[in-house]
Amino acid sequence: MASSNYYFVIVGHADQVVYEVELGGSTGQTVSASDNRHLNQFIAHAALDLVDEAMWRNTTTYLKQVDKFNEWTVSAYVTAGGLRFLFLYEHLPRTGEDGLKNFLTEVYETYVKLLLNPFYVPDKPIRSGAFDKKVQTIARKCIL
């Protein structure tokens, strides 16, 4: 039983994780939770290559589905600044593709507001609690 339904990660220019979060889902055992977390990271990294290929061919920012791994689908959003947002899901969220696109756009907005902070160095991991809360709120609004 999967302990979370969606996994969202922001990957920086050097392929490092800038921010990651697990959203939604019912409670599960702690063992399967950590298993799933490793699997999610693995799937996300594998999908990065495909995103890189796609981002140099496509000028659109939202790349719908770049990869499928067993039952997990990976969707990507590439920002103007070359940052990659990856979203893993088993089933489409109840609000569908549009909800997902809205979620990614709003997280992008929140990210830009964070970026404008002169104390934040781009590509460094995001540790702000406020950013975290914001992402959770957006998730609740758009996809959960």
Add this chain to the structure above:
Amino acid sequence: MADFGKHVGVRILDLFFLRNGKDKREVRLTPMLVFIQKTFWKFLFNREADHLEQHAQEAKIYYIIERECLVNKFISVPKDKGTLNCASFVAGIVEGILCTSGFTCKVHALQGPRGTTYVIDFAQSVMDRESRLDAK
């Protein structure tokens, strides 16, 4: 000076996309430079940059030329600081924009007879990627 500009440049690109609701990124070199010269310059200075040229022998060097740079308008450089050029701030902005969208480069500002010239020197990896995308 250029470092300040770079600091601004990496942020301003995303901000611009957000504010103008654009969702088409530029992936090729020439459209990107044209975008910087026209749209971006207008966004920053309410005017387009005057010329965009490529170096005759070296394909990886481009020039953006402006007759009158806003930043330099009211600055007079004393004799002992002869090499100071405030247009390096703008050069830093351009470098920030290009580097953060995946076109690694170095940008220098020079003062010439035709006005302020920004020399953009792209990394070899960018040129390789361009030729790979051209071939496909």
